[in-house]
Amino acid sequence: GQCVAVCPTGALSEVNNMHKVWAALLKKEKHVVVQVAPAVRVAIGEMFGMEPGVITTGQLATAFRRMGFNGVFDTDWAADLTIIEEASELLHRLEHGGKLPILTSCCPAWVRFFEYQFPELLDIPSTCKSPQIMMGTMIKTYYAEKMGISPEDIIVVSVMPCIAKKAEVQRDELKLGELKDVDWVITTRELGYMLKEAGIDFSTLPEGEFDQILGESTGASVIFGATGGVIEAALRTAYEWITGEELIEVDFQQLRGLDGIRQATVMIKDQELHIGIAHGLGNARKMLEGISRGDLHFHAIEIMACPGGCIGGGGQPYHHGDIHVIEKRQQAIYKEDAGKVKRKSHENEMVMKLYREYIGEPYGEKAHELLHTSYTPRKMI
Ligand code: SF4
Numbered sequence: 001g002q003c004v005a006v007c008p009t010g011a012l013s014e015v016n017n018m019h020k021v022w023a024a025l026l027k028k029e030k031h032v033v034v035q036v037a038p039a040v041r042v043a044i045g046e047m048f049g050m051e052p053g054v055i056t057t058g059q060l061a062t063a064f065r066r067m068g069f070n071g072v073f074d075t076d077w078a079a080d081l082t083i084i085e086e087a088s089e090l091l092h093r094l095e096h097g098g099k100l101p102i103l104t105s106c107c108p109a110w111v112r113f114f115e116y117q118f119p120e121l122l123d124i125p126s127t128c129k130s131p132q133i134m135m136g137t138m139i140k141t142y143y144a145e146k147m148g149i150s151p152e153d154i155i156v157v158s159v160m161p162c163i164a165k166k167a168e169v170q171r172d173e174l175k176l177g178e179l180k181d182v183d184w185v186i187t188t189r190e191l192g193y194m195l196k197e198a199g200i201d202f203s204t205l206p207e208g209e210f211d212q213i214l215g216e217s218t219g220a221s222v223i224f225g226a227t228g229g230v231i232e233a234a235l236r237t238a239y240e241w242i243t244g245e246e247l248i249e250v251d252f253q254q255l256r257g258l259d260g261i262r263q264a265t266v267m268i269k270d271q272e273l274h275i276g277i278a279h280g281l282g283n284a285r286k287m288l289e290g291i292s293r294g295d296l297h298f299h300a301i302e303i304m305a306c307p308g309g310c311i312g313g314g315g316q317p318y319h320h321g322d323i324h325v326i327e328k329r330q331q332a333i334y335k336e337d338a339g340k341v342k343r344k345s346h347e348n349e350m351v352m353k354l355y356r357e358y359i360g361e362p363y364g365e366k367a368h369e370l371l372h373t374s375y376t377p378r379k380m381i
Contacts, residue, residue: 033071053328058207076217109305119377136181161313187315219337
């Protein structure tokens with residue numbers, strides 16, 4: 001129904017996938033892998049009596065191994081990959097007089113909203129697949145090839161802060177031939193319930209590691225979880241690519257915060273880049289109407305459907321509208337970023353290895369085939 005199209009919390013369409021994931025884990029003939037989004041690690045602890053904003057990245061890796069997953073991957077790795085493609089696309093549009101502004105495309109709720117409500121603007125979203133989908137694609141192509149496993153024998157599970165991600169994996173535009181990039185999506189809440197069912201006491205788990213091949217991540221990918229983070233991550237990379245100089249101060253404070261609509265101008269060499277950020281669909285509508293009317297002019301904008309971005313997603317532990325919970329999760333995201341040695345996506349060795357070994361040029365032919373998608377104007381029935 002239409003609620004699926006535009007409702008970020010998806011309350012009317014939530015499908016429980018927990019039993020599907022348990023069933024997948026029992027299939028010994030299958031190779032069952034999991035990926036987890038950035039926002040999950042700063043919220044799931046709340047279901048186990050931990051304070052909001054405790055970072056549990058290492059505990060998640062251990063929990064997944066105890067559940068029996070054969071590969072434990074980090075969506076952050078794919079967020080770095082997304083940034084390489086998105087920054088390349090931004091540069092390409094700037095250099096070739098392409099359509100501006102470019103819109104980030106990793107929030108499926110706003111992508112659906114956009115397809116229904118602003119069909120006349122369908123040439124402005126980035127064509128990049130979202131990180132969860134890029135990860136699924138790379139698991140069923142690159143990883144499958146490296147491991148010598150047939151993609152048909154791999155089951156990909158995503159743990160997301162988001163209910164709209166369940167609908168995203170059904171999009172025809174994203175199919176890999178007959179296969180889906182991601183087979184089952186569960187929310188942060190569902191993972192919490194599954195761990196309780198399995199008698200795993202999350203709060204006392206030792207810290208583990210993700211599997212390196214698709215597990216390395218930088219601080220840039222972590223901030224995807226908070227409003228403004230995707231555009232900040234893209235600018236860290238675009239800055240170095242445009243200027244050829246090292247970006248020393250990587251914190252773009254002017255892009256952060258929780259105001260519903262934010263605007264900032266970032267100087268890259270002698271070029272001014274006008275950036276817009278909106279979170280919550282009401283704010284997104286205002287911004288897009290301004291662009292459509294020709295009143296607002298940006299080079300790049302980021303829209304997230306949920307208040308605060310994915311940290312406030314509809315699949316997260318209930319916070320009952322408590323802004324302090326969102327603030328604590330947001331602080332945790334920036335703290336995890338600040339604690340990383342590498343804070344720019346193009347410093348991710350494993351992502352750059354993927355380009356050398358498999359994809360070739362960023363935003364090149366194979367990248368288009370595997371990492372980009374298209375949008376479809378849709379009508380309300
Ligand atoms: Fe999902 Fe994040 Fe978009 Fe909310 S903001 S709908 S959690 S992708």
